[in-house]
Amino acid sequence: MIHGLASTLAEKIIARASGRGQVRPGETLVCRVDLAMIHDSGGPRRVAPKLAQIGAQVWDAERVVVVSDHFTPAADAESARILKLTRDWVRETGAAHFYDMQGICHVVLPEHGHLWPGMFAAGGDSHSTTGGAFGCFMAGYGATDMAGVLASGEVWITTPETLQLWIGGALAPGVSAKDLMLHLCASLGTDHNGQVIEYAGPALAEMSISERMVLTNMAAELGADTALIAPDARTMAALRATGREPPEALRGTDAQIFARWRSDADAPAARAEVDAGALAPQVAAPHSPANSDAVGACAGAAIHQAYIGACVGAKLDDLHMAAAVLRGRRVARDCRLLIAPASARTTSQAAADGTLATLTQAGAILLPSGCGACAGLGAGLLADGEICISTTNRNFRGRMGSPNAEVYLASPYTVAASAVAGCIADPRPLLAERGVARPVAGAA
Amino acid sequence: MRVSGRAWVFGDSIDTDVLMPGAYMKLPAAERARHCLESIAPDFAASVQRGDVVVGGANFGMGSSREQAAEALLTLGVGAVLARSFARIFQRNCLNLGLPALVCEDAGEIVQSAQLEVDVAEGWVRVQGGARWPCRPLPDFLVRMVQSGGLIPHLQQAQRARNVAQENA
Ligand code: SF4
Numbered sequence: 001m002i003h004g005l006a007s008t009l010a011e012k013i014i015a016r017a018s019g020r021g022q023v024r025p026g027e028t029l030v031c032r033v034d035l036a037m038i039h040d041s042g043g044p045r046r047v048a049p050k051l052a053q054i055g056a057q058v059w060d061a062e063r064v065v066v067v068s069d070h071f072t073p074a075a076d077a078e079s080a081r082i083l084k085l086t087r088d089w090v091r092e093t094g095a096a097h098f099y100d101m102q103g104i105c106h107v108v109l110p111e112h113g114h115l116w117p118g119m120f121a122a123g124g125d126s127h128s129t130t131g132g133a134f135g136c137f138m139a140g141y142g143a144t145d146m147a148g149v150l151a152s153g154e155v156w157i158t159t160p161e162t163l164q165l166w167i168g169g170a171l172a173p174g175v176s177a178k179d180l181m182l183h184l185c186a187s188l189g190t191d192h193n194g195q196v197i198e199y200a201g202p203a204l205a206e207m208s209i210s211e212r213m214v215l216t217n218m219a220a221e222l223g224a225d226t227a228l229i230a231p232d233a234r235t236m237a238a239l240r241a242t243g244r245e246p247p248e249a250l251r252g253t254d255a256q257i258f259a260r261w262r263s264d265a266d267a268p269a270a271r272a273e274v275d276a277g278a279l280a281p282q283v284a285a286p287h288s289p290a291n292s293d294a295v296g297a298c299a300g301a302a303i304h305q306a307y308i309g310a311c312v313g314a315k316l317d318d319l320h321m322a323a324a325v326l327r328g329r330r331v332a333r334d335c336r337l338l339i340a341p342a343s344a345r346t347t348s349q350a351a352a353d354g355t356l357a358t359l360t361q362a363g364a365i366l367l368p369s370g371c372g373a374c375a376g377l378g379a380g381l382l383a384d385g386e387i388c389i390s391t392t393n394r395n396f397r398g399r400m401g402s403p404n405a406e407v408y409l410a411s412p413y414t415v416a417a418s419a420v421a422g423c424i425a426d427p428r429p430l431l432a433e434r435g436v437a438r439p440v441a442g443a444a
Numbered sequence: 445m446r447v448s449g450r451a452w453v454f455g456d457s458i459d460t461d462v463l464m465p466g467a468y469m470k471l472p473a474a475e476r477a478r479h480c481l482e483s484i485a486p487d488f489a490a491s492v493q494r495g496d497v498v499v500g501g502a503n504f505g506m507g508s509s510r511e512q513a514a515e516a517l518l519t520l521g522v523g524a525v526l527a528r529s530f531a532r533i534f535q536r537n538c539l540n541l542g543l544p545a546l547v548c549e550d551a552g553e554i555v556q557s558a559q560l561e562v563d564v565a566e567g568w569v570r571v572q573g574g575a576r577w578p579c580r581p582l583p584d585f586l587v588r589m590v591q592s593g594g595l596i597p598h599l600q601q602a603q604r605a606r607n608v609a610q611e612n613a
Contacts, residue, residue, distance in 0.1 A: 041469075050596050053600065054600050055600065055603050055604075055607075124509065125508075126508050140533055142511035142540065143511045144541060145595065147599075148540070148596075156585075193530065194532070223531055288457065376467060377466065377469075394461075394507065394508075398462075398483060399461045401467075403465065
């Protein structure tokens, strides 16, 4: 072990996973994987033939999590075939953890306590960066990479440089982590390949776990290798509430975990700063998250559909934000509001606390949990010439149905306010009428 | 390892939904590939020749992790991809499938339909009878992996070695 040299959180996790004392940005090395996540779309149907080609079995069934979320529930016979194939593969391989139609992988994983600080995880999906909200180094990989992980328990990576992003100030009422990320897509650009973004600062400390997950999720839109947030008391409270234990080697008291899994103060890293307090709600115009600007820039633009869905934008906090706007109001005529809660647990929690009733009384149509329209696979797709405002994370051409449709991205507040107005609208006046003085998203 | 063919030049931030639209993901690979890049280059899939080189700008292959984006290029016979920079997962997917994907800071100098020669191991690209630009070299083991056809053949070799070791144990 080399002593006395400062390391970032990412470097500490990669050093442990690669069995080195210390690693430096740019080093390409092989890491042992603590957990591998695959889903129905990129998972068994793509990796099983590759595993057979290699002639290998799953290296450790206990460390494999399979989530069916992209094709759920089956909308046609081909989707049904893919879901059945996934179930059969889980049975045959004995993969220990399977969530079939329980929600979107990036939400289901932490909900069920699979991610812990210090872990090195591999996810077969580009938004696997979300796991960084729990101090876990989790990047996204394609199907061949995941076949390699499942066969060997190992993956090659090039150690990223760390970009420490300090989030100063405090978010104003009606402004959320989603607005911050859309703003960053425009201001920092979407080409952060070779970097891991480590978020810190007072605005972050105040954010709920759900809001932190938005920051790490959309690090994928910044083009970063992945993102990290050092664990704090809120992280540990959320994880311990899941009832699952961390892997043996990563156990400890909260204090031990905080001391072990953080960047050293003098570790070499790039730095950037953003003032959360200066932000207005943001909207990304078609066809890139980087086309973001304050909502005023496109307020009044016509919409046909408002969509509240996806891993990034339909968690319980997100539904609470939408409900804060929609309570006692109605979705505009000629506009449809579709809501696909991010997980089965989200749905049951929102049913229990009355949120679902608020949403449906406003005229929202509830859709099944899963990737749905976000993946261009499920219900809620767009026709030629249709315009949608959406809480999802990507508005690339053709992603949500017709290549001639247009998708705007925004926060749940802004999407709900737009559904009420029938055109793109600033949520703050609607929230102010209600005297919502603080962001609704506060609970963990 | 040398690749030669015509250049197909694209701009910055070409995403994987453009490379392989989600709507076609359920089709078999060969049919899927016919829709590769159709929204910005409708004649690409029908006209691209074996060995041709796709040349992107910055952040080529951004977006979802779908390997079908890299696979579509391979299926159509593309011999190499050069770009000013790549989205990480897309570049990994290319290399893992045995499709050379090299960072070339001067990719912007290459014009549509130029006849190119690319040396993957040495890391350069040359325009027929013209300029030659450096590409960022890959680590040796990645060059070997690409040469052996990608990660799967590479792991096959490792698995065979393990089996032999077990038999001898
Ligand atoms: S909800 Fe959308 S962004 Fe999230 S995993 Fe599913 S397809 Fe990807």
